[in-house]
Amino acid sequence: MTVKFKIQGRxxxxxxxxxxxxxxxxxxxxxxxxxxxEAVSPYGACRLCLVEVQKGKRRKLTTSCxxxxxxxxxxxxxxxxxxxxxxxxxxxxLAVAPAAKKLRELAAEYGVTETPFVPxxxxxxCILCGLCNxxxxxxxxxxxxxxAGRGTSKRMESPYDETAEACIGCGACxxxxxxxxxxxxxxxxxxxxxxxxxxxxxxICKKCNRPFAPTFQLNEFAKRVxxxxxxxxxxxxxx
Amino acid sequence: MTARVQTAADLEAYRKKVQAKGDSxxxxxxxxxxxxxxxxxxxxxxxxxxxxxSERKLQDQIQLRLTGCHGFCERGPLVVFHPxxxxxxxxxxxxxxxxxxxxxxxxxxxxxxxxxxxQGQTYQKEDxxxxxxxxxxxxxxHNGLIDPTSIDDYIAVGGYRPLARVLNEMKxxxxxxTIKKSGLRGRGGGGFPAGxxxxxxxxxxxxxxxxxxxxxxxxxxxxxxxxxxxxxxNPHSVIEGMIIGAWAIAxxxxxxxxxxxxxxxPLAVERLGIALQQARDMGFLGKNILGSGLGxxxxxNRGGGAFVCGESTALMTSIEGFVGEPRAKHIHTVESGLxxxxxxxxxxxxxANVPLIIERGVEWYTSIGTGxxxxxxxGGSKGTKIFALVGKVNNTGLVEVPMGATLRHIIYxxxxxxxxxxxxxxxxxxxPSGGCLPESLLDLPVDFDKLTEVGSMMGSGGMIVMDExxxxxxxxxxxxxxxxxxxxxxxxxxxxxxxxxxxxxxxICAGEGREEDIQLLSDLxxxxxxxxxxxxGNTAPNPLLSTLKYFREEYEExxxxxxxxxxxxxxxxxxxxxxxxxxxxxxxxxxxxxQAISGEKKKVHSIDQGKCIQCGVCNDVCxxxxxxxx
Numbered sequence: 001m002t003v004k005f006k007i008q009g010r011x012x013x014x015x016x017x018x019x020x021x022x023x024x025x026x027x028x029x030x031x032x033x034x035x036x037x038e039a040v041s042p043y044g045a046c047r048l049c050l051v052e053v054q055k056g057k058r059r060k061l062t063t064s065c066x067x068x069x070x071x072x073x074x075x076x077x078x079x080x081x082x083x084x085x086x087x088x089x090x091x092x093x094l095a096v097a098p099a100a101k102k103l104r105e106l107a108a109e110y111g112v113t114e115t116p117f118v119p120x121x122x123x124x125x126c127i128l129c130g131l132c133n134x135x136x137x138x139x140x141x142x143x144x145x146x147x148a149g150r151g152t153s154k155r156m157e158s159p160y161d162e163t164a165e166a167c168i169g170c171g172a173c174x175x176x177x178x179x180x181x182x183x184x185x186x187x188x189x190x191x192x193x194x195x196x197x198x199x200x201x202x203x204i205c206k207k208c209n210r211p212f213a214p215t216f217q218l219n220e221f222a223k224r225v226x227x228x229x230x231x232x233x234x235x236x237x238x239x
Numbered sequence: 240m241t242a243r244v245q246t247a248a249d250l251e252a253y254r255k256k257v258q259a260k261g262d263s264x265x266x267x268x269x270x271x272x273x274x275x276x277x278x279x280x281x282x283x284x285x286x287x288x289x290x291x292x293s294e295r296k297l298q299d300q301i302q303l304r305l306t307g308c309h310g311f312c313e314r315g316p317l318v319v320f321h322p323x324x325x326x327x328x329x330x331x332x333x334x335x336x337x338x339x340x341x342x343x344x345x346x347x348x349x350x351x352x353x354x355x356x357x358q359g360q361t362y363q364k365e366d367x368x369x370x371x372x373x374x375x376x377x378x379x380x381h382n383g384l385i386d387p388t389s390i391d392d393y394i395a396v397g398g399y400r401p402l403a404r405v406l407n408e409m410k411x412x413x414x415x416x417t418i419k420k421s422g423l424r425g426r427g428g429g430g431f432p433a434g435x436x437x438x439x440x441x442x443x444x445x446x447x448x449x450x451x452x453x454x455x456x457x458x459x460x461x462x463x464x465x466x467x468x469x470x471x472x473n474p475h476s477v478i479e480g481m482i483i484g485a486w487a488i489a490x491x492x493x494x495x496x497x498x499x500x501x502x503x504x505p506l507a508v509e510r511l512g513i514a515l516q517q518a519r520d521m522g523f524l525g526k527n528i529l530g531s532g533l534g535x536x537x538x539x540n541r542g543g544g545a546f547v548c549g550e551s552t553a554l555m556t557s558i559e560g561f562v563g564e565p566r567a568k569h570i571h572t573v574e575s576g577l578x579x580x581x582x583x584x585x586x587x588x589x590x591a592n593v594p595l596i597i598e599r600g601v602e603w604y605t606s607i608g609t610g611x612x613x614x615x616x617x618g619g620s621k622g623t624k625i626f627a628l629v630g631k632v633n634n635t636g637l638v639e640v641p642m643g644a645t646l647r648h649i650i651y652x653x654x655x656x657x658x659x660x661x662x663x664x665x666x667x668x669x670x671p672s673g674g675c676l677p678e679s680l681l682d683l684p685v686d687f688d689k690l691t692e693v694g695s696m697m698g699s700g701g702m703i704v705m706d707e708x709x710x711x712x713x714x715x716x717x718x719x720x721x722x723x724x725x726x727x728x729x730x731x732x733x734x735x736x737x738x739x740x741x742x743x744x745x746x747i748c749a750g751e752g753r754e755e756d757i758q759l760l761s762d763l764x765x766x767x768x769x770x771x772x773x774x775x776g777n778t779a780p781n782p783l784l785s786t787l788k789y790f791r792e793e794y795e796e797x798x799x800x801x802x803x804x805x806x807x808x809x810x811x812x813x814x815x816x817x818x819x820x821x822x823x824x825x826x827x828x829x830x831x832x833x834q835a836i837s838g839e840k841k842k843v844h845s846i847d848q849g850k851c852i853q854c855g856v857c858n859d860v861c862x863x864x865x866x867x868x869x
Contacts, residue, residue, distance in 0.1 A: 043729070044566075044567055044729070044730060044772050045729055045730050045731060046730075046731055047730055047731045047732050047770050047771075047772075050770060061769050061770060062567070062569070063567070063772070066566070066567045066569070067567070067569050068569055068570065070569075081769070084766075085732075085765075085766045085769060085770045088732075088762065088763060088766040088770075089731060089732060089766065089770065092731055092732065092735040092736060092739065093731060093735070095735065095739065096731070096735050116755075116759055117735075117739045117742070118739070118742050120738070127731070128728070128731075128734070130729075146562075147562065147728070149728070150545065150547070150724075150725075150726070150727050150728045151723055151724045151725060151726040151727070151728045151734065151737075152723045152724065152726070152728065152734060152737070152738045152741075153724075153728075154727075154728030154729075154734060
């Protein structure tokens with residue numbers, strides 16, 4: 001259903017099904033975020049995409065990624081409140097993941113280069129945004145990793161922090177990670193997803209002799225689409 | 240098996256039968272079998288009564304009844320003798336023979352088992368004891384009278400009559416209106432008008448007609464046991480409320496019920512389970528309840544103990560079998576809640592209020608409490624509220640008062656004031672994320688809006704009293720750490736915000752506070768409160784914000800003067816010997832675990848500050864008041 005709403009006083013249209021953050025960006029406005037990706041469901045973890053929304057008489061601070069585009073709402077992007085709290089969120093994030101280069105760059109864009117808070121682990125790069133888990137579950141449908149623990153001991157890991165047996169080594173998590181903290185390498189025809197302790201031998205293309213995908217991944221795909229495994233013996237280029 | 244009660248007339252006939260069986264003049268010994276009294280040994284006591292009664296062949300004349308929590312947990316195990324209403328407290332199995340031979344046989348009162356207040360006055364009757372006399376017990380009225388495992392007991396006191404009335408005489412919409420007009424607001428803490436929620440849930444579209452009716456029994460506040468005691472003491476009142484809700488919210492659709500209850504409440508789970516089965520057997524749950532066409536049943540879902548699962552969306556996620564993490568409520572759960580169906584969630588105490596409102600009417604209900612709800616369901620706080628009164632107060636226990644009772648009334652008239660001649664310092668209402676209110680607010684009428692105005696909240700009704708020996712900074716540290724542990728950890732502001740608040744307060748308690756820390760605490764608290772995803776984060780900084788507001792000088796002393804006036808923060812206190820008082824008895828030297836005390840017999844001792852670990856043992860053992868704590 002198409003609805004009309006306002007951003008910074010100007011009227012736009014959107015649909016109730018989309019994320020407010022997506023709509024805001026579609027119209028060319030900039031709002032920072034780390035845990036949002038259009039391919040997966042919004043989660044509201046990083047708290048960077050804060051905006052103020054006026055709905056009827058009520059005005060509230062909210063994250064825009066998990067807010068629906070509703071008829072008649074007015075969105076304000078850079079109010080004093082938004083700027084103040086977003087700065088604090090950046091400062092908190094800098095203490096969570098002091099080693100995350102992309103985070104530091106984004107924070108600097110918003111004028112935050114230092115944090116008054118004590119970092120828990122100087123080497124940490126993970127901000128626990130959960131994007132890796134969501135892409136693995138919702139897009140790849142492997143569901144190989146998940147959050148463990150809760151509160152301040154929450155962490156993202158493979159089951160029992162041992163080898164993620166369900167991981168197909170597709171690298172989608174590595175690709176979506178906003179702070180590059182998962183790590184993937186290929187050596188001697190083995191693909192390793194470092195953080196999930198997953199090492200998978202690569203399938204060698206029968207025609208061009210090039211390693212092109214983990215054997216385990218191809219087995220899974222063949223099973224899922226119920227096709228002859230032999231169809232995956234060659235790389236996509238040689239098929 | 241066919242239901243025993245198929246119509247309202249059946250129910251009344253059954254009630255007459257049950258009432259005729261029970262003789263109100265028959266002597267009854269009611270032993271409180273609430274969790275508190277059980278911990279004090281109530282079950283052994285009950286066994287001793289049973290044995291002694293059978294030895295004396297009295298079991299036919301005198302009935303022994305195990306009841307739910309009476310509320311006066313401080314003095315358990317409690318025994319009340321009916322019909323006289325005589326109360327014995329702190330009764331032990333060894334007292335049983337004497338009770339039967341003296342009190343029961345001859346009517347002789349055993350003085351030592353009577354309740355004695357701080358002024359030394361003793362009381363014989365339960366309803367004369369100030370703790371009970373100053374309360375208004377309507378929800379808890381039957382807790383001490385009925386056996387929670389007997390549906391007959393509940394029916395005998397009028398139970399399920401409100402349900403029969405609703406099903407026979409009221410349209411679902413009328414019930415919603417009645418609840419709205421009563422001004423009943425959610426007892427779980429939010430204070431949202433229940434009738435408004437019911438109406439919204441009823442109006443929300445549901446293609447297959449399914450609407451979930453949920454009872455939130457995930458009571459997790461430290462020191463709070465209101466809901467637990469209701470479920471353990473009068474489970475049918477909660478069940479009856481939910482069935483009435485099912486009719487009002489979902490009939491003629493397909494209502495389905497859940498009670499989400501903490502696994503740490505085994506007794507509540509057990510008694511609720513028994514009550515549910517009894518209700519099914521009687522025909523109050525199942526198909527075509529009392530011939531009305533309403534079909535409804537309730538499933539118990541046991542929670543794994545995460546505090547955050549008391550948050551409605553996390554609770555629903557948990558029932559669905561996922562990790563209990565809250566989600567944003569931009570689409571309300573009344574429209575899309577459990578399994579994306581319209582869902583009406585209310586707290587245990589809210590549900591227990593429902594049959595009362597139906598039975599005694601809106602006029603009666605709105606006569607209790609504050610404000611005016613005739614046009615606006617947010618216009619006041621109506622009915623009573625149960626509080627778990629704990630901490631530094633003489634009479635800890637469960638307290639039910641009308642909305643609008645003052646803190647002073649609760650703490651002093653009912654609670655009997657502060658023990659040990661100490662001075663009142665603060666009271667925290669609303670559980671770990673409630674605020675700490677100072678002495679100047681003791682005359683504040685307790686209702687939803689007044690508490691919010693002063694920076695605290697009703698919460699689910701925890702009330703922790705603190706005296707002058709509590710350090711407010713240390714207290715804030717404790718609650719922030721509790722909440723940091725119990726945060727689900729999903730959003731940065733709550734997880735990392737609470738972690739950092741905890742680090743800063745810990746630093747202040749350790750004497751390493753910096754000048755800018757107080758401002759930083761305040762600013763970060765604002766962000767956590769305003770930018771977090773769910774109510775846990777939104778309210779978590781309350782203990783900090785309220786202590787910063789009302790006890791700011793304590794923070795400043797900790798930071799600037801490195802002093803803790805309550806002498807709690809170890810890094811900020813020193814133990815020295817008062818030379819003129821020290822007799823050189825060697826006791827402190829012997830007991831000091833870190834060998835920090837030196838001295839010879841009959842000579843003044845001294846404490847080596849380098850070795851002292853501030854454990855306070857020297858001060859505890861000194862008989863001559865010769866240790867100075869600064």
